[in-house]
Amino acid sequence: MVILGGFFFGYHLGFLFNMTLSFLGEFKMQYQTTIAAIATPLGRGGVGVIRLSGPKAYEIAEQLTQKSLPVARMAGFRQFCDADGSVMDEGIVLCFPNPHSFTGEDVVELQGHGGPVIQNALLARLLDLGATAAKAGEFSMRAFENGKMDLVQAEAIADLIDATSQAAARSAVRSLQGAFSTKINTVLEKLIHLRLHVEAAIDFPEEEIDFLADGKILALLDDVQDSVQAVQQSARQGQLLREGLQVVIAGKPNAGKSSLLNTLAGHERAIVTDIAGTTRDVLHEKISLNGLPITLTDTAGLRETGDLVEQEGIRRAIKEIEQADLLLLVYDLNQGDEPLQLAQQYFADHLEPKRLLLIGNKCDLTDQVAELSDYQGFRHIRVSAKQDMGVQALIDAITAHAGFQPEEDTFIARTRHLDAMKRTQCYLSEAREQLVVFNAGELVAESLRLAQNALGEITGDFSADDLLGKIFGSFCIGK
Ligand SMILES: Nc1nc2c(ncn2[C@@H]2O[C@H](COP(=O)(O)OP(=O)(O)OP(=O)(O)O)[C@@H](O)[C@H]2O)c(=O)[nH]1
Numbered sequence: 001m002v003i004l005g006g007f008f009f010g011y012h013l014g015f016l017f018n019m020t021l022s023f024l025g026e027f028k029m030q031y032q033t034t035i036a037a038i039a040t041p042l043g044r045g046g047v048g049v050i051r052l053s054g055p056k057a058y059e060i061a062e063q064l065t066q067k068s069l070p071v072a073r074m075a076g077f078r079q080f081c082d083a084d085g086s087v088m089d090e091g092i093v094l095c096f097p098n099p100h101s102f103t104g105e106d107v108v109e110l111q112g113h114g115g116p117v118i119q120n121a122l123l124a125r126l127l128d129l130g131a132t133a134a135k136a137g138e139f140s141m142r143a144f145e146n147g148k149m150d151l152v153q154a155e156a157i158a159d160l161i162d163a164t165s166q167a168a169a170r171s172a173v174r175s176l177q178g179a180f181s182t183k184i185n186t187v188l189e190k191l192i193h194l195r196l197h198v199e200a201a202i203d204f205p206e207e208e209i210d211f212l213a214d215g216k217i218l219a220l221l222d223d224v225q226d227s228v229q230a231v232q233q234s235a236r237q238g239q240l241l242r243e244g245l246q247v248v249i250a251g252k253p254n255a256g257k258s259s260l261l262n263t264l265a266g267h268e269r270a271i272v273t274d275i276a277g278t279t280r281d282v283l284h285e286k287i288s289l290n291g292l293p294i295t296l297t298d299t300a301g302l303r304e305t306g307d308l309v310e311q312e313g314i315r316r317a318i319k320e321i322e323q324a325d326l327l328l329l330v331y332d333l334n335q336g337d338e339p340l341q342l343a344q345q346y347f348a349d350h351l352e353p354k355r356l357l358l359i360g361n362k363c364d365l366t367d368q369v370a371e372l373s374d375y376q377g378f379r380h381i382r383v384s385a386k387q388d389m390g391v392q393a394l395i396d397a398i399t400a401h402a403g404f405q406p407e408e409d410t411f412i413a414r415t416r417h418l419d420a421m422k423r424t425q426c427y428l429s430e431a432r433e434q435l436v437v438f439n440a441g442e443l444v445a446e447s448l449r450l451a452q453n454a455l456g457e458i459t460g461d462f463s464a465d466d467l468l469g470k471i472f473g474s475f476c477i478g479k
Pocket residue numbers: 251252253254255256257258259260271272273274275276277278279280299300301302361362363364365383384385386387
C-alpha cells in the first residue's frame with residue numbers, strides 16, 4: 001500500500017478527484033435567452049408575480065418601467081408601461097443580480113395585480129421587449145444547471161407545491177434542504193473511495209491478486225452496499241408518502257365493498273343498497289390512512305351475469321384488481337363462502353400474499369369478534385363496515401402491509417430514485433461477484449463505475465439530457 005501511494009495519488013487520484021469535485025462543486029451554464037413567466041396561479045388575486053431570468057432581465061425590466069431599477073433585493077414601486085408609454089399596471093419591482101438568485105442568473109420579479117387579463121398583457125409586453133416564454137420547469141432547470149441546487153432539491157420544490165398532506169410537505173422541505181442529497185453524496189463518496197482502491201490494485205498487476213484478496217476492498221464494498229440499503233429503506237417511505245398506494249376493494253355483490261369504502265372515506269361516497277349489483281362503474285376516492293395517501297377504488301361485484309352493463313363493470317373491476325398495489329378482497333361472513341375461491345376464479349394470476357388482504361365483513365351479524373388472523377398464508381381480518389367494528393385494525397393492517405412507517409426525518413422520494421438505487425445495488429452485486437468469485441479487478445472496477453453512474457443519476461451528476469427534460473417538463477410554468 002505504501003509503495004502504491006505516490007504514483008497512485010499522482011495519476012488516478014487526479015482523475016477520480018476531479019470527478020468528486022464535479023459532483024460537489026458548482027459549474028455555470030451561460031444561457032443567451034431571457035425567459036419570462038407568470039409565477040403565480042392565473043386567476044383573480046391581490047398580487048400577481050411575473051418572473052424574468054437571463055442576461056437581458058434588467059434591460060427588459062427597465063424598458064417596461066421606463067425608469068432605472070431599484071437597488072438589488074430592495075423593493076421599488078414602479079409603473080409598468082406599454083409600448084406607447086401608457087400605464088398598464090403598477091407594482092413592486094425586485095432585482096436579484098447573478099449569481100445570488102434562484103436561477104443563478106439576473107432575475108427580476110414584477111409584482112403587479114393578480115388578474116388574468118393584466119398578467120397576460122404584461123407577459124406579452126415582456127415578450128415584445130425580447131423575453132422568451134419560459135417552458136415548464138425552465139427556471140428550476142437553469143437553477144440546477146447553474147449549480148444552485150441538485151436534481152433531488154429541484155424535484156422537492158415541485159413536490160412541496162404538489163404536497164397533499166402536512167407530512168408530505170414536511171418531507172419535501174427536508175429534501176429541499178438537502179437531507180436526501182446529503183445521504184446520497186455520503187454514499188457516493190464511499191463509492192469513490194472504494195473505486196480508488198480498486199483502480200490502484202489494477203495499476204499494479206503484480207500485486208493485484210493479493211490486493212484484491214486482502215479483504216480491505218470487500219469490507220469497503222460491504223459498507224457501500226449496507227449504506228445504499230439504508231438509504232433505500234428511508235427513500236421507500238418517502239416514495240410512499242409522495243406517490244401513495246393504489247388500494248382496490250373487490251368481492252362478490254352485496255359483500256359490503258361500497259360500505260367499506262364509505263367507512264374508510266368517512267363519508268357516503270358510494271351508493272349502498274341491499275340489491276346485489278348496485279355498483280357498476282369503478283369509483284375512486286383519495287383518502288389518507290395513518291398519514292399514508294391512498295387512492296381507494298370501489299368496483300362492481302364479481303359474479304356471472306347476463307347484464308351487459310354489469311359485465312362491463314366486472315371487466316373494469318378485473319383491470320383495476322390487476323393494477324392494484326393492494327387488494328382488499330371482501331366477503332360476507334354469513335354466506336359460508338370460501339374467501340379464496342372467488343380470487344381463484346377471477347384473478348388467479350394475481351394471488352400474492354403481499355398484494356392481498358382478506359376481509360370477512362358483517363361480523364356484527366355473527367358471534368365472531370373483529371380481529372386479525374392468518375388464512376392459508378394470507379392476512380385475514382374480520383370487520384363490520386356498517387357498524388365500524390375492526391376498522392382501525394384494518395387501517396393499521398393496510399399501512400403495515402405497505403411497509404409504511406414514516407419517521408421524524410422522512411424525506412420525499414420518487415420511483416425514479418428507487419429505480420436508480422436498485423440498479424446501483426445490481427452493479428454492486430456484480431462487482432462483488434467479480435471480486436469474490438473471479439478476482440477480476442478490471443471487471444470489479446467497471447461494475448463500480450456503473451454503480452456510481454446509477455447513483456449519481458439521483459442528484460443529477462450523471463443524468464442524460466432526455467431524463468432532465470422529462471423531469472423538468474413535469475413541473476409547472478414559472479417554476
Ligand atoms: N349488518 C351489516 N350489513 C352490512 C355491512 N356492510 C354492508 N352491509 C349491508 O350489505 C348490503 C350491501 O352493501 P354494499 O356496501 O352495497 O355492498 P357491495 O359489496 O358494494 O355490493 P355491490 O355494489 O352490489 O357489489 C347493504 O344493505 C349494506 O347495508 C355490515 O358490516 N354489517
